[in-house]
Amino acid sequence: MHSFLRGLRAGVPIGLGYLSVSFSFGIMAVASGFTWWQALLISATTLTSAGQLAGIGVMAVPGQYVSMLISQLTINIRYSFMSLSLAQKTAPSFRGIKRWLLGFFMTDEIFAVASAQEQVHTAFFGGLSVAPYVGWTVGTLLGGLLGNVLPQSVMDALCLAMYGMFVAIIVPRAKGSKAVAIVAAGAAALHGVFYYVPLLKAIPSGIAISLCAIAAAVAGAYFFPLREEQEDAA
Amino acid sequence: MKDFWPYLLILAGSTYLVRAIPFAALQKKITNRFVRSFLYFIPFSVLAAMTLPGALYATGHVLAAATGLLAGSFFALKGRGLTFVASISCVAAFAVQYLLNATA
Numbered sequence: 001m002h003s004f005l006r007g008l009r010a011g012v013p014i015g016l017g018y019l020s021v022s023f024s025f026g027i028m029a030v031a032s033g034f035t036w037w038q039a040l041l042i043s044a045t046t047l048t049s050a051g052q053l054a055g056i057g058v059m060a061v062p063g064q065y066v067s068m069l070i071s072q073l074t075i076n077i078r079y080s081f082m083s084l085s086l087a088q089k090t091a092p093s094f095r096g097i098k099r100w101l102l103g104f105f106m107t108d109e110i111f112a113v114a115s116a117q118e119q120v121h122t123a124f125f126g127g128l129s130v131a132p133y134v135g136w137t138v139g140t141l142l143g144g145l146l147g148n149v150l151p152q153s154v155m156d157a158l159c160l161a162m163y164g165m166f167v168a169i170i171v172p173r174a175k176g177s178k179a180v181a182i183v184a185a186g187a188a189a190l191h192g193v194f195y196y197v198p199l200l201k202a203i204p205s206g207i208a209i210s211l212c213a214i215a216a217a218v219a220g221a222y223f224f225p226l227r228e229e230q231e232d233a234a
Numbered sequence: 235m236k237d238f239w240p241y242l243l244i245l246a247g248s249t250y251l252v253r254a255i256p257f258a259a260l261q262k263k264i265t266n267r268f269v270r271s272f273l274y275f276i277p278f279s280v281l282a283a284m285t286l287p288g289a290l291y292a293t294g295h296v297l298a299a300a301t302g303l304l305a306g307s308f309f310a311l312k313g314r315g316l317t318f319v320a321s322i323s324c325v326a327a328f329a330v331q332y333l334l335n336a337t338a
Contacts, residue, residue, distance in 0.1 A: 013315065013316075013317065014316070016317050017315070017316035017317040017320065020317060020320055020321060021316075021320055024324075028292075033235055034235055034238075035235075038235060038238060041242065042242060042245065042246075045242065045245075045246035046245055046246045046249050047249075048249055050280060050281060050284050051245070051249055052245070053284065054284065055241070055245045058241070059235065059237070059238070059241045062236040062237040063237060065240065065241075065244060068241060068244045068245065069244055069248060072244065072245060072248045072249060072252075073248060073252065074276075074280065075280050075284070076248065076249050076252045076253070077252060077273070077276055078273070078276050078277035078280065079249075079252050079253040080252050080253070080255070080256040080273075081256075081273040081274075081276070082253075083253055083254070083255075083256040083257035084256045084257075084264060086257065087256065087257050095258075096258075099254070099257050099258035100254055100258045102257075103250075103253045103254030103255075103257035103258055104250055104253060104254060106253040106254075106257065108277065109316065152294070153294065153328065153331055153332065153335065154328065156292075156293040156294040156298075156327070156328075156331060157293055157298070157302070157324045157325070157327045157328035157331060158324050159292040159293055160289065160292055160293055160299060160302045160303070160306075160323045160324050160327045161320045161321070161323065161324050162320075163284075163285050163288075163289035163292060163302075163303065163306075163323065164302070164303075164306045164319050164320035164321070164322070164323030164324065165316055165319070165320045166281040166282075166284060166285045166289075167285065167303060167306040167307055167310050167319055167323065168306065168310050168314075168315065168316045168319035168320060169277075169278075169281055169316075170278055170281050170282055170285070170310075171306075171307050171310035171311055172310055172311070172313065173278060174278070175311055179275075180275070180278050183275045183278055183279050183282075184278045184279060184281075184282035185282070186279070187278075187279035187280070187282040187283040188282040188283060188285065188286035188287075190283070191282075191283040191286060191287065191288075192286065192287050195287050195288075196287075205288075209280070209283045209284055212279070212283040213276060213279040213280040213282075213283045214276075214279075216275070216279035216282075216283070217272050217275040217276045217279045218272060220271065220272070220274075220275035220279070221268050221269075221271035221272040221274075221275060222268075224271070224275075225267050225268065225271045226267065226270055226271045226274055
């Protein structure tokens, strides 16, 4: 129980952050034609920022199932690595069905907090997941319902919250690692090409993002392979 | 919204499996250096490609969005956390938008 409460407390700042960010997801989803309950359902079943944002983009056009799958796998493959990494740090009793259930909550921020633990217990990870999940779903619900009420200028500005979160994840790591900075800048520049060049513009956004991200990460792995001591930092 | 349910199934299902399968089933450490390096970079390249240039068109004005992103980057560099950076991006964008609307 103590472990659960400790996790619960550690998750509160993440939950507050998610509340504001998912608020903007709710607004964006409703603005692009979803109902409030559809937005809520997406957040409650998926619990991810970048994937959901790309997801509602793909969903705007019916029938692009392959595009959806490819973009989701690329955007979310980082979770596999986080799961692999955290799987090496779990307490012996944290296994089997517990992992199948709690694996759902592997977000960037939950992973970041959990991986700072010496050993990750089931109760701690469970407690840690509560506030982020509540924040993410409640924020989406509020954004979806209030999005229509708020003035356009406020809604416009709030749409930037999700991107602000991405900035908050990328920038500190880019500051500490030139390789991360170059890979991130390369991915953004490449996506700029896909975004503005006439023929390439026709490619669905989910696939364009996947291609750019994979190309930049492959180049990064080729030119800046990790040294042994860097690996734990990943 | 046409095709909502099949889309939701793919979105939620693939996201869950990508998280849970490695967590529950695969216990072995990946040793291949290239693969590890690729996986190390992929979160940042994905988020960067999602942010630019898309974020520039997320608000009413490109200038407002750009200011918001710059303000966020500045405070992220200063070591401020997720909530603060996300909030300041919105506030800065709102301020610029307000000024642009006032002068227009």
